[in-house]
Amino acid sequence: MASTLSARIVSSLGSVEAEHWDACANPSGAPFDGERFNPFVSHAFLFALEQSGSVGRKTGWSPVHVLVEDAGGRLVACAPAYLKSHSLGEYVFDQSWAQAYERAGGRYYPKLQVAAPFTPVTGRRLLVSRDAPEGAREALIGAMRGLRQAAGASSIHVAFPTQADARALERSGFVLRGGEQFHFLNEGYRDFDDFLETLAARKRKAIRRERREALCDGLAIERLTGAELTPAHWDAFFAFYMDTGARKWGRPYLTRAFFDLVGAAMADRILLVMARHGRDYVAGAINFLGDDAIYGRNWGALVDRPFLHFEVCYYQAIDFAIRHGYRRVEAGAQGEHKLARGYRPVLTWSAHDFADRGFHAAIDDYCRRERAALDAIIAEQEASLPFRKTNEETTP
Incomplete structure (x- = not known):
């Protein structure tokens, strides 16, 4: 079925009908991938960022949204994507990675960022319609990698995906990085x-x-x-x-x-x-x-x-x-x-994929060690939450 799917890139959501994008981003009905409506992947929110000049080439957020369509041209999966010339406005901090990569002689920017810009909110990033054919999610991930290569980007970074999206990306070879919110x-x-x-x-x-x-x-x-x-x-x-x-x-x-x-x-x-x-x-x-x-x-x-x-x-x-x-x-x-x-405390995710496989392996090792430290921090915070013990008397 995946062979009947095709991918293309658009430089603005003005090229995509809102109802078609939103059928993938926020499918109607029961929760999908454990989530109901998320405003930050909606066509209205993302397009307002573009129309207002909050994102665009001048801000270092160049839209390169990834679309996957079936044989009839129907949009079945998409991802809000941007070529970045910096690491600002992401809330997943990779500046130290960029410095290490460039000290080793590489060029970290541009990088491909799949995210809701300026928005540290967990949500679906692999926006697959409820009735998409089998293989649509995998086709979307493949198209993201194809875009990275075509654009000469060093890497793909998916910020604040749901756990379902994070696990799908991990199965395809992305490195998962843990984070924390409250x-x-x-x-x-x-x-x-x-x-x-x-x-x-x-x-x-x-x-x-x-x-x-x-x-x-x-x-x-x-x-x-x-x-x-x-x-x-x-x-x-x-x-x-x-x-x-x-x-x-x-x-x-x-x-x-x-x-x-x-x-x-x-x-x-x-x-x-x-x-x-x-x-x-x-x-x-x-x-x-x-x-x-x-x-x-x-x-x-x-x-x-x-x-x-x-x-x-x-x-x-x-x-x-x-x-x-x-x-x-x-x-x-x-x-x-x-x-x-x-x-x-709540665990959050990001997912990362580097063209340089040696650097990819190094980041994988770093994220595993970082996650062990994060788990210890969250356990300590959970143990000291301000909620009263069962036997504590209620006082005004």
Whole structure:
């Protein structure tokens, strides 16, 4: 059956009908590969990045999306792919690999990145339609390798695939690398206080104090989604985003146009949490909504207030998830401070394939040793989570 499949590359999602891409990215019906709707592989999100100039040749993210079609020309599998001239905006850090490769006389860039740009969120990366013929996933992986060779890229890097995709890539010879994030898991809590009752008394009191101090002096929170979102909200949020980006990274990734475009295309999949003092917005966080999860992405503030970051980014998302029945909150990359606030360590994946087989073997060895250390760290974190023991008395 694979012989009836053909692959091609497109330099923009404008060349692909949204319904055809989304039939592969987010198939309707029951969960597929253990996942329901993920906003970051949707045509609307990825195309907004292109239209806004957030990705493109000038930013070092040149789209080279991989399409696999059947004999009738129907799209049956695809992958969001980019030729990269750097390693920024990926959240899987391989700069030390690039330095080692180039010290040995190789050329690391360009590399082929299969990912949702600027988005450390696990999701399907081998986007295979529910009714794809046998061999479609393998044809997609083969097309990725063919693209790497044709483009003269050193390697393929698949960031934050699902476990099913990670294992398929491993079977085809990719090296798997483990990573860690911190997620809130909704155990069927009735409300935020019900969640707090599961924490040790000291942690419970600390969170209540943080929430009081974050919102003292008349600060108010607004949670906006759908038709409630206006250009004025995006203007305010973009100012927060630029301020935080300039202080942390030096060059924010997303343009102002991106927020207008993604807001127009998928407003019902966005939750904007805004902190207001009087008539003025002073801080905010953008979240995207899947079917099962809330994904916290970017935040910023024009005021320096203790615990405001925790309130706007973490506690508001937890409260919204409990009220609306979301199973988890994913609050982005890194941040061990999330553990003290009821988030749990979660293993993430990336997959890597190098044309130079000697370097490939060296990376494989490195990732195996790195994973052993990571497993020990996660076990230690699990043992020290802030949840109260079964026999601990509940205190206010």
